Amino acid sequence: MAFVFLHIYIAKQPHNNTQCFNYMNTVNSQIETKTLQRNLGFKESLALNMIDMVGIGPFIVLPMVIQSMNGPQAIIAWIAGALLAFVDGCIWAELGAAMPKAGGSYEFLKESYGKFSFGKIMSFLFIWQTVFQAPLVIASGSIGFSQYFSYVMPVSLIQQKMIAGGIVILIFLLLYRNIKDIGKISLVLWITVIGTMGWLIFGGITHFNYAYAFDIPAEPSVFSSLFFAGLGHAMLKTVYSYLGYYNVCHLGGEISEPEKIIPKSIFYSIAGISILYCALHISIIGVIPWQQAAQSQFIVSTFVQSIYGSTAAYIATILILIIAFSSLFAVTLGYSRIPYAAAKDGVFFKVFAQLHPTKHFPHISLIILCSVAFIFSLLFRMSEIISAIVAMRALVQFVGGGIGLILLRKRNGKTFFPWKMKLYPLPIIIAIAIWLFLFISTGIFALYGIGFIALGLIIYFIRAYSLSEFPFSVNKHHE
DSSP states (O other): OHHHHHHHHHHTSOTTOHHHHHHHHHHHHHHHHOOOOOOBOHHHHHHHHHHHHSSSHHHHHHHHHHHHHTSGGGHHHHHHHHHHHHHHHHHHHHHHHHOOOBTTHHHHHHHHSIIIIIHHHHHHHHHHHHHHHHHHHHHHHHHHHHHHHTTTSOOOHHHHHHHHHHHHHHHHHHHSSOHHHHHHHHHHHHHHHHHHHHHHHHHHHHTOOHHHHTOOOSOSOTTSHHHHHHHHHHHHHHHHHHTTTTHHHHBGGGBSSHHHHHHHHHHHHHHHHHHHHHHHHHHHHTTSOHHHHTTOSSHHHHHHHHHHOHHHHHHHHHHHHHHHHHHHHHHHHHHHHHHHHHHHTTSSOGGGGOOOTTTOSOHHHHHHHHHHHHHHHHHOOOTTHHHHHHHHHIIIIIIHHHHHHHHHHHHHOGGGOSSOOTTTTHHHHHHHHHHHHHHHHTTHHHHHHHHHHHHHHHHHHHHHHHHTOTTSOSSOOOO
């Protein structure tokens, strides 16, 4: 709240204050003379998307998915998650190709709902969520990393916290550089991801046991309410593992030929990761009985140990930690561009709009997000964080984005979009229906998500009233 009132206070200072006016002109001119560099090609964009999607998530949630579905038929949840990623990816591809700017959803919501009207509310709500959600997501990944690290070397709770905080610091140091160098790093990390997943899948195929893989229990029935309840809980975990297919949209201002590369990298990454996840699931339950897999804390390590022995299991765990680190690298990169875009637009603190004087990246945004994530990594645990993340994002970012695209199509026509989805608006309808199903499946966290949005609306209206902005603005703007 203190930040909100500080923002209001600065904005309401008299405009005839020469010193303040000259200072703001100097800041604005510095911002305008520096722009993000479009140095990311298709390979780098695809790599960043894929390493964002494959973090510690699938290696932690795989036993949870099997447990929720009560058997090897849990692959249905992985396929359903891929379906949601594909239909929702159609929305992101169409919006991203039309508006390739830093900030992703911030820009999409603002333009879709009207940048002088309801778009101000929707984009503010997204930034409001991101300020709290982004550091939590980064921290959760670092905490998951530290917990999985305990397979390689037993550590105390305090040591786990030290590892989690250290990972955030290391991510910051790697990202504090020019985007072209980051693109090269992402390719190396991407090769590690694909190589590790390929090794795990090969091990499963060469040691596959059909009796384990198709040991499907009679209950629950596919059409029973219990089945769909289990599917909802399982999909929360699989969708969490797929999240990140839109990361390239947050980096839209740094991608060359975005009208081609953004849609292409979204669908290629979804297709590739879907195949890898489904193949990994089949490989594991074809080697380890699903009853045992559902209870395993380190499922992949156990899987590799049963095939190749303890030494190989340690190597596999280290590779998984590298994959988790790679994902945090991509996630932090994408999130750091969102406050930058909002600040550059004048709706968030101007300090976030600053670019590094020589490396041309939003260094202040990166510093602040990583600092908060570092604190969160020392304070919080991983309990129920997946449901909380889905509940917080579903309504504004995903359902709001789908409805926004329909509004934007109606207002601007199809010619506004260089890439257009097939069977419009069917993919949007399917995506919204699945997101609402998942939102309800989060249970109590759905109420927390609604409450968080309500609090954001209160803060927005206080700020808007003080600054005479929509819906309290005097001057009328035309979209």
